[in-house]
Amino acid sequence: MKINRRHMLSLSAGAALFSIAGHRSAWADVPAAEKRIMDFAGGKTPASGKITLTAPEIAENGNTVPISVNVESAMTGGDMVDSVIIVADGNPNPEVATFHFTALSGTAVATTRMRLAKTQNVIAVAKMADGSVFMDKKEVKVTIGGCGG
């Protein structure tokens, strides 16, 4: 009995490790996140630069992860940020939030707190008033997931 049980434990631990490793490459929401970005960008490929996403490298609690976006812009005339989307590629749904800025915003800066189910990429995409798109991506390692699973 004792040996049997220990054997079972080691087997299941091994199986769990294997399934985690398998999961990473085959997670179904990465295409969903990419589709969300494509829809938002209107078919354009987002360039890097202009936008900075600030997120912790390691989040101990996936229920409240502070994130910040900052887009370089004068916020007047043609140099305006229209909106910024936040996308998470490992959550049950990739959408997190959409920020809408105006000339009264003064700067295109916003901070909020989000949920992360597991270790994943958080992506911020900015759409400027002239239609150009920029993105930034950060991997956040999550110790305890935040989706109540």
Next chain:
Amino acid sequence: MAAQPKPRIKVPKEAKAGEVVSIKTLISHEMESGQRKDKDGKVIPRKIINKFACEFNGTPVFSCDIDPAISANPYFEFSAKLTESGTFKFTWIDDDGAIYTDEQKITVN
């Protein structure tokens, strides 16, 4: 059921014209994601605040479309650049149609 959501807002009392001020808002709300299950394995229905907006003297300053991935007690920090004194109006819209509002005055000189 949780208590009536209560907004908490931090806006400076005074600002210089053209200065960029920071505004912090938080509202108490459970933000039930629709992903969780109860003891019997039934999905707890989604109930979140799905929209937040801030206006100044009737002109939009900042707004946000919110998905279930935003944490409970949703917090937003953003900026505003003002040239005149006036009133900020903050609005949160719940999935059940309820609207929560608050106002803050600022003097610009």
